[in-house]
Amino acid sequence: xxxxxxxxxxxxxxxxxxxxxxxxxxxxxxxxxxxxxxxxxxxxxxxxxxxxxxxxxxxxxxxxxxxxxxxxxxxxxxxxxxxxxxxxxxxxxxxxxxxxxxxxxxxxxxxxxxxxxxxxxxxxxxxxxxxxxxxxxxxxxxxxxxxxxxxxxxxxxxxxxxxxxxxxxxxxxxxxxxxxxxxxxxxxxxxxxxxxxxxxxxxxxxxxxxxxxxxxxxxxxxxxxxxxxxxxxxxxxxxxxxxxxxxxxxxxxxxxxxxxxxxxxxxxxxxxxxxxxxxxxxxxxxxxxxxxxxxxxxxxxxxxxxxxxxxxxxxxxxxxxxxxxxxxxxxxxxxxxxxxxxxxxxxxxxxxxxxxxxxxxxxxxxxxxxxxxxx
Amino acid sequence: xxxxxxxxxxxxxxxxxxxxxxxxxxxxxxxxxxxxxxxxxxxxxxxxxxxxxxxxxxxxxxxxxxxxxxxxxxxxxxxxxxxxxxxxxxxxxxxxxxxxxxxxxxxxxxxxxxxxxxxxxxxxxxxxxxxxxxxxxxxxxxxxxxxxxxxxxxxxxxxxxxxxxxxxxxxxxxxxxxxxxxxxxxxxxxxxxxxxxxxxxxxxxxxxxxxxxxxxxxxxxxxxxxxxxxxxxxxxxxxxxxxxxxxxxxxxxxxxxxxxxxxxxxxxxxxxxxxxxxxxxxxxxxxxxxxxxxxxxxxxxxxxxxxxxxxxxxxxxxxxxxxxxxxxxxxxxxxxxxxxxxxxxxxxxxxxxxxxxxxxxxxxxxxxxxxxxxx
Numbered sequence: 001x002x003x004x005x006x007x008x009x010x011x012x013x014x015x016x017x018x019x020x021x022x023x024x025x026x027x028x029x030x031x032x033x034x035x036x037x038x039x040x041x042x043x044x045x046x047x048x049x050x051x052x053x054x055x056x057x058x059x060x061x062x063x064x065x066x067x068x069x070x071x072x073x074x075x076x077x078x079x080x081x082x083x084x085x086x087x088x089x090x091x092x093x094x095x096x097x098x099x100x101x102x103x104x105x106x107x108x109x110x111x112x113x114x115x116x117x118x119x120x121x122x123x124x125x126x127x128x129x130x131x132x133x134x135x136x137x138x139x140x141x142x143x144x145x146x147x148x149x150x151x152x153x154x155x156x157x158x159x160x161x162x163x164x165x166x167x168x169x170x171x172x173x174x175x176x177x178x179x180x181x182x183x184x185x186x187x188x189x190x191x192x193x194x195x196x197x198x199x200x201x202x203x204x205x206x207x208x209x210x211x212x213x214x215x216x217x218x219x220x221x222x223x224x225x226x227x228x229x230x231x232x233x234x235x236x237x238x239x240x241x242x243x244x245x246x247x248x249x250x251x252x253x254x255x256x257x258x259x260x261x262x263x264x265x266x267x268x269x270x271x272x273x274x275x276x277x278x279x280x281x282x283x284x285x286x287x288x289x290x291x292x293x294x295x296x297x298x299x300x301x302x303x304x305x306x307x308x309x310x311x312x313x314x315x316x317x318x319x320x321x322x323x324x325x326x327x328x329x330x331x332x333x334x335x336x337x338x339x340x341x342x343x344x345x346x347x348x349x350x351x352x353x354x355x356x357x358x359x360x361x362x363x364x365x366x367x368x369x370x371x372x373x374x375x
Numbered sequence: 376x377x378x379x380x381x382x383x384x385x386x387x388x389x390x391x392x393x394x395x396x397x398x399x400x401x402x403x404x405x406x407x408x409x410x411x412x413x414x415x416x417x418x419x420x421x422x423x424x425x426x427x428x429x430x431x432x433x434x435x436x437x438x439x440x441x442x443x444x445x446x447x448x449x450x451x452x453x454x455x456x457x458x459x460x461x462x463x464x465x466x467x468x469x470x471x472x473x474x475x476x477x478x479x480x481x482x483x484x485x486x487x488x489x490x491x492x493x494x495x496x497x498x499x500x501x502x503x504x505x506x507x508x509x510x511x512x513x514x515x516x517x518x519x520x521x522x523x524x525x526x527x528x529x530x531x532x533x534x535x536x537x538x539x540x541x542x543x544x545x546x547x548x549x550x551x552x553x554x555x556x557x558x559x560x561x562x563x564x565x566x567x568x569x570x571x572x573x574x575x576x577x578x579x580x581x582x583x584x585x586x587x588x589x590x591x592x593x594x595x596x597x598x599x600x601x602x603x604x605x606x607x608x609x610x611x612x613x614x615x616x617x618x619x620x621x622x623x624x625x626x627x628x629x630x631x632x633x634x635x636x637x638x639x640x641x642x643x644x645x646x647x648x649x650x651x652x653x654x655x656x657x658x659x660x661x662x663x664x665x666x667x668x669x670x671x672x673x674x675x676x677x678x679x680x681x682x683x684x685x686x687x688x689x690x691x692x693x694x695x696x697x698x699x700x701x702x703x704x705x706x707x708x709x710x711x712x713x714x715x716x717x718x719x720x721x722x723x724x725x726x727x728x729x730x731x732x733x734x735x736x737x738x739x740x741x742x743x744x745x746x747x748x749x750x
Contacts, residue, residue: 074690326415
């Protein structure tokens, strides 16, 4: 048996409740994967990450190949041992981040040549080298190497880019070393065009992957357009494989995407917001720099059971962020990740109970219309 | 019964093993107090601070009076509740830090007028206001307001400064609100001059304090000169009160000062070093940025039982500090504070056993002559 496993436990409308099995254990879906860019979920210990309820985390091939280097990580026993995360790890292919290096990279049929943002050295990323690097990292889930089509772009460019990604997907599959519990996910591209997404989904299912990601979204198209694309793209994907919406998103994005049949997510939002003084709560986002928190003895979110909310006042968190104290980033990151995981757990429970619709309605009223200060 | 208590449990040569009792519990001496400048020991949770073995921490009056403000902290239940540290807290008087604001402050008989480094607003610190602020903070141990004599300075200036501090010490005592378990410490000044230190010690014991600090050291005079001053100053102090060497120091400073009868210390070194990539080990300091750690699978210090050493390789810590990751600062701060507390615990055990001399000899050989890479 090679590959990762996927068990679809329950559906509720289009929403799916499942379980992914990997070489480093299982994780429940719908799942949100915290981003551990440089072999650390920023400002968190691995124990804290696990405590939030996260079961699978993401590592960035681009960052890790440059520093400390994927071969070094392999010699040190792989990413799990290096960063002391014993659960499943998904790595991206490096493609998305290399493409973001405007002016510093050169794209061809074979792959991408780019210059390191750290020391200016030249590096190549190809489907083959990306597979090798992700193998060195010991990723449980490897992502096929693709070009993330920019947004907006004309349809011809989108088609050309998607077809290159499909040729790279085939090369990724050929280069991927099959092992029990290790999976390879393909990435559907095609921008906002239904026929291109269809062509891409067909090409990928033809090749055959352990899971299917939806790429090229959350790149500036807006939530409405993203959901429109999801509406027609999700049904194109095999039901017996996990579906992963890359780089998404805000809490309301997650709920709307789960409603459309997505199983997996990753996003820097909860961690980055934790370092920029923003808290996610059941009643929307809160800027902890706001002076109204100065003497507020309540926790960030009265309904939250995280370490930060169990122990500290808004007044204290406000003081920490105003003083640019590291503990402020630690507490807010921990809170935000806890909130995200609670949200995912709530969705999983609702799907199991067949009440996802109610969950979604209640979420929208509370999250979009709520005011944490009214509590 | 007012004031803090002090029990001298054992002496071994000049070294002393004792216990200080405060309104928020006791702490064992010799003690090292981690610095929690802005109501947080930087990059640490309070639980982590306690886990290192620290029992008493320090807060900075200067920083806290400006942000979030001592009256605000009082309204929020005091510093213990605000920052969730339930053990003893010592606060400095604000004097030392105000004096460091060259050009931004004006000194007179009454006190100091200075401008905030945060918003440029004017503030006054006097013996009376310093007592009020430390009372608002709910400090278990309040420090008398003093002028920290600069180094070097001529003897006349040192004498004049010390005498001003002694007048302020009397005013501090008069303004201090006596409560059970809350103590006030006087601060011996007099620069490097034995006769001035003697005059200062006599003036303070005449007034009567719960403890006696030695101020005006660790300001650039060097270890040899500091120890020379300690040699004649420590014996001037009452044996039945704790002695506190302010702002000291490196591990070898601590051992040498305990050998001379000092009971309490504070210093930013372990925490600041933890944010600047330096590790303290039983075999000296280690720069974690050094390339030799790149693939070293050993912990920072093989003899250390701290969280960082129990879980992570030097290679990983090196990667974190090279990547400027917050987790690197968290791990190194945690390690450094653990090392400092282990050092203090080792000294306490040695004094109890009457083997402090042997402890000191072994420490010097290992710490000064050691090489962590040789392990």
